[in-house]
Amino acid sequence: MELKENMILLDQAPATKKEAIRLAGELLVKEGCVDERYIDSMIKRNEDVSTYMGNFIAIPHGTDEGKRFIKKTGISVVQVPLGVDFSNDEQVENLVTVVFGIAGANNEHLELLSQIALYCSDVSNVAKLADATTKAEIINLLKEVG
Amino acid sequence: MDDAKNKTSLKARIQKLGTALSGMVMPNIAAIIAWGLITAIFMAEGWFPNKQIAELIGPMLNYLLPLLIGYVGGRMVYEERGAVVGAIATIGVVVGSQVPMFLGAMIMGPLGGWCIKKLDSIFQDKVRSGLEMIYNNFTSGIMGMLLAIVGVYVVNPVVNTGSMLMGEGVDWIISVHLLPLANIFIEPAKVLFLNNAIGNGILVPLGIQQAASAGKSVLFLLESNPGPGLGVLLAFTFFGKGNAKGSAPGAAFIQFIGGIHEVYFPYILMKPAMFLAVIAGGVTGTFTFQMFGAGLKAAASPGSIIAILAMTPKGSYLGVLAGVATGAVVSFIIAAIILKHDRSTADEFEAKQQEMAQMKAESKGKETPTNLAPADFSGIKKIIFACDAGMGSSAMGASLLRDKIKKADITDVSVTNTAVSRLQDEPDLLVVTQVELAERAAQKTPSAVHVQVGNFLNSPRYDEIIARLKTETLINEETGVEPKATTGSELELSNIKEINFIRHDQNIGTSTMAVSLFKDSLHKAGKKVPVKAVRLDELVDSSDHLVIVTKEAKKNLDIRYTKVQVLVVSDLLTDEKLAQIIAGLA
Numbered sequence: 001m002e003l004k005e006n007m008i009l010l011d012q013a014p015a016t017k018k019e020a021i022r023l024a025g026e027l028l029v030k031e032g033c034v035d036e037r038y039i040d041s042m043i044k045r046n047e048d049v050s051t052y053m054g055n056f057i058a059i060p061h062g063t064d065e066g067k068r069f070i071k072k073t074g075i076s077v078v079q080v081p082l083g084v085d086f087s088n089d090e091q092v093e094n095l096v097t098v099v100f101g102i103a104g105a106n107n108e109h110l111e112l113l114s115q116i117a118l119y120c121s122d123v124s125n126v127a128k129l130a131d132a133t134t135k136a137e138i139i140n141l142l143k144e145v146g
Numbered sequence: 147m148d149d150a151k152n153k154t155s156l157k158a159r160i161q162k163l164g165t166a167l168s169g170m171v172m173p174n175i176a177a178i179i180a181w182g183l184i185t186a187i188f189m190a191e192g193w194f195p196n197k198q199i200a201e202l203i204g205p206m207l208n209y210l211l212p213l214l215i216g217y218v219g220g221r222m223v224y225e226e227r228g229a230v231v232g233a234i235a236t237i238g239v240v241v242g243s244q245v246p247m248f249l250g251a252m253i254m255g256p257l258g259g260w261c262i263k264k265l266d267s268i269f270q271d272k273v274r275s276g277l278e279m280i281y282n283n284f285t286s287g288i289m290g291m292l293l294a295i296v297g298v299y300v301v302n303p304v305v306n307t308g309s310m311l312m313g314e315g316v317d318w319i320i321s322v323h324l325l326p327l328a329n330i331f332i333e334p335a336k337v338l339f340l341n342n343a344i345g346n347g348i349l350v351p352l353g354i355q356q357a358a359s360a361g362k363s364v365l366f367l368l369e370s371n372p373g374p375g376l377g378v379l380l381a382f383t384f385f386g387k388g389n390a391k392g393s394a395p396g397a398a399f400i401q402f403i404g405g406i407h408e409v410y411f412p413y414i415l416m417k418p419a420m421f422l423a424v425i426a427g428g429v430t431g432t433f434t435f436q437m438f439g440a441g442l443k444a445a446a447s448p449g450s451i452i453a454i455l456a457m458t459p460k461g462s463y464l465g466v467l468a469g470v471a472t473g474a475v476v477s478f479i480i481a482a483i484i485l486k487h488d489r490s491t492a493d494e495f496e497a498k499q500q501e502m503a504q505m506k507a508e509s510k511g512k513e514t515p516t517n518l519a520p521a522d523f524s525g526i527k528k529i530i531f532a533c534d535a536g537m538g539s540s541a542m543g544a545s546l547l548r549d550k551i552k553k554a555d556i557t558d559v560s561v562t563n564t565a566v567s568r569l570q571d572e573p574d575l576l577v578v579t580q581v582e583l584a585e586r587a588a589q590k591t592p593s594a595v596h597v598q599v600g601n602f603l604n605s606p607r608y609d610e611i612i613a614r615l616k617t618e619t620l621i622n623e624e625t626g627v628e629p630k631a632t633t634g635s636e637l638e639l640s641n642i643k644e645i646n647f648i649r650h651d652q653n654i655g656t657s658t659m660a661v662s663l664f665k666d667s668l669h670k671a672g673k674k675v676p677v678k679a680v681r682l683d684e685l686v687d688s689s690d691h692l693v694i695v696t697k698e699a700k701k702n703l704d705i706r707y708t709k710v711q712v713l714v715v716s717d718l719l720t721d722e723k724l725a726q727i728i729a730g731l732a
Contacts, residue, residue: 011654049534049582053542054603056659064534064565081654083662095662097655104541114545121546121603123659123719130655 003112003142005135007031008077017086017096018043021060024078024101033074033103034062041066042101052086052094055123056130059113061102073108075116076101077138081130097130115142168415170219170252175409177214181206182406186448212240212251219255225570227266227286228259234290235261238297243306249338250305254297262289271558309335313348320352325364325436329428332369334421337411345369350445362441362459367432367466370449373473374427375410376402378420380474381481382413390416405450419484427477431469438465526595526615527574531563532587540564543578543602547611554612566590576611637711639730642675643690646710647718648699649679660694660718664728671728685710692727694718 007027014020025039041062045051051060062069078099087094100116102109119125119142132138171178184206186192188199213233220232235258239250265285273281312335319328353365379401382394390413397409414420435441442457451470458466529547533540540563548561566586569577575594579587584598599605645664649657657679665677685693687707694713695703703712715721 045534049539049580051539053539054600054605056662057603059539059542061539064567079655081658083658093662093666095658097658110541110545113541114548117542117545117603118549123663124717127653127656127659127719130659131653132655133652 003139008135008138010079012078012080013082014084017084020078020080020084020099021046024060024076024099027076028074028101028103031074033072035069038062038066038069050086055120056095056097056126057120058086058096059100059102070103070105073105074103075109075112098126167252168412169222170215171412173218174214177211178408186405207246209240212236212247215248215251216255219252220259223256223259224263227262231262231286231290232258235293235297238294239302243302245309250301253301258293262286265289316348326429326433328368329432330425333424333428337414362443364435364441366442366445367435370446370454371431371470371473372402372449372451373431373470374424374477375407377427377474377477378413378423378481379410381478381485385482385485402451405448405453407449420481423477423481426480427473430476431473434472435465435469438468440465440469525574526576527559529559529561529576531578532566532569534566539602547608550608550612554616556615641690642692642731645675645677646685646691646693647679648682648695656718663719667728673731675731
């Protein structure tokens with residue numbers, strides 16, 4: 001699968017991680033990938049086990065139970081240049097600048113996800129994603145890998 | 147002491163067997179209900195007889211249900227491949243059998259899965275790339291064929307003989323007039339899905355003979371009495387826990403009113419001690435029927451309370467209802483005692499879990515450096531990343547580690563990802579999870595080596611794993627960068643009051659991240675200097691401010707500001723000068 005422009009939101013400023021997850025989830029809903037209820041499952045999953053991945057990225061996705069709300073595979077991108085904290089702990093700051101919302105059915109998303117993982121394992125690359133000013137730039141950056 | 151130990155391990159083993167058996171049936175409850183409804187509604191004696199639809203009954207019972215059970219049984223052992231081989235093996239016992247082969251399916255399904263798993267463990271590494279598809283399909287196909295043949299010649303006769311013996315036992319008990327004891331055979335046989343064999347094969351023909359002369363027969367009630375099953379389901383409704391508790395009321399309705407006894411069998415298999423409850427309930431019920439001299443005019447099928455009352459002759463209502471009620475009450479009481487007794491140990495388990503959760507909360511956020519130390523990495527062949535849904539985090543981690551392993555030229559280790567609930571215990575396995583899921587993963591795969599990570603993307607664990615795989619000795623990571631005295635010496639760091647990164651439209655994200663990283667490093671070094679990202683025109687021109695910029699931004703800075711100290715770096719996030727600055731700060 002490929003990343004499409006209408007799955008990307010640039011320059012967002014969510015106040016909380018919940019809001020950030022909701023933004024990523026709503027993109028998935030809007031493109032017909034998931035049911036509204038999937039968003040709640042994404043938020044719940046993040047409360048159970050954080051989807052913060054390190055290197056300023058988070059990949060919110062649903063719980064095992066939430067899988068039934070997935071209609072088709074999709075990955076959304078929400079850029080948060082000023083960052084949003086994904087930590088559950090007052091003492092710890094887990095700042096996230098790029099949020100990847102994930103709805104995975106039949107493992108179709110794995111290829112794109114592993115591209116994202118490889119790319120984002122270098123923090124300078126995440127910085128490029130966080131600085132991008134057009135959607136095409138983000139798509140091109142992620143294409144570079146592999 | 148030794149004796150007690152053996153006892154518990156035997157108990158654990160029986161419980162494990164029961165869980166496995168019910169695990170094969172539970173996912174197929176829907177198919178059983180579909181079959182039961184079709185039977186109850188459309189069979190010749192049903193509520194709306196329909197010959198054409200009724201043709202479904204036989205094939206569904208004899209083929210569909212056993213094959214589904216065999217499929218799920220195979221899947222429990224070895225995923226999709228095991229499932230397919232399990233189903234092929236099952237058809238071997240199904241075809242030509244005299245009774246519905248549920249028991250045979252419960253043997254052949256897991257056996258099929260196990261056989262192909264073993265075969266794969268021997269051959270799969272040796273398959274040349276490009277030939278995997280051929281290998282996979284032909285090995286499963288041939289293995290399935292062989293097992294199906296074994297099913298026809300070995301397992302089928304064994305199970306058939308077993309159920310025949312069971313039937314003969316019932317036959318004999320009836321002949322010596324110890325009727326209530328027949329339930330000792332009937333109830334367990336029912337749960338192993340031999341209910342139709344016993345009901346229609348033995349009891350009904352004998353009952354018809356009796357009814358022909360006496361106008362009614364108690365034999366029709368032995369197997370169809372819904373009381374004992376109802377008792378168990380009600381006990382689960384009130385005293386059960388989790389899934390079983392939630393689904394029990396619905397099952398009770400389907401069983402008692404709908405007459406589909408099959409729905410309660412998994413609950414018994416889940417807790418084999420429940421056999422006692424249904425046996426006692428069945429014996430009591432039959433004893434009560436006999437005391438009242440109750441009987442039915444003809445076979446009540448399905449064994450629903452409605453069908454039974456419809457077949458009750460005038461004058462027998464009290465006896466029939468009393469038998470059903472006593473059966474239910476007795477099995478309810480015994481089942482309740484079993485569940486209550488069980489609960490005390492369950493509470494202990496929960497308490498222990500809470501304890502673990504507390505410990506975890508205390509250690510949260512810290513990746514303990516000793517994590518890898520005690521484990522033995524020799525012989526690891528397979529690494530599985532496990533997360534809650536198997537959808538995102540674990541997939542990312544797996545692709546990163548796969549990449550690192552490839553770069554390290556390690557060839558004989560596979561890296562995959564899955565959901566924790568689908569983990570399977572096997573030798574030579576390394577399981578990587580997030581801290582929060584470690585406990586569940588450890589329960590699922592007790593014999594595997596476990597590694598916990600905090601950050602999937604940049605965990606130092608990955609390099610440790612690679613190092614251990616390569617040398618099997620832990621490499622002590624040198625985390626701190628040694629400060630070099632050369633760079634940064636021109637800066638006057640001791641009186642710095644604030645550190646600034648410059649934010650402009652093209653680097654908003656980077657500046658955010660740079661501040662966060664720098665703060666984090668400062669925090670780790672135990673130093674407290676404010677760090678801020680500011681716009682170029684917001685900067686305070688003072689020598690106690692240190693501005694960190696890239697070469698491009700330095701030009702603009704020089705035009706406007708003269709007093710601030712400036713550090714030029716090639717990369718705001720990873721430049722090693724940053725670490726030197728931190729070392730030099732007051």
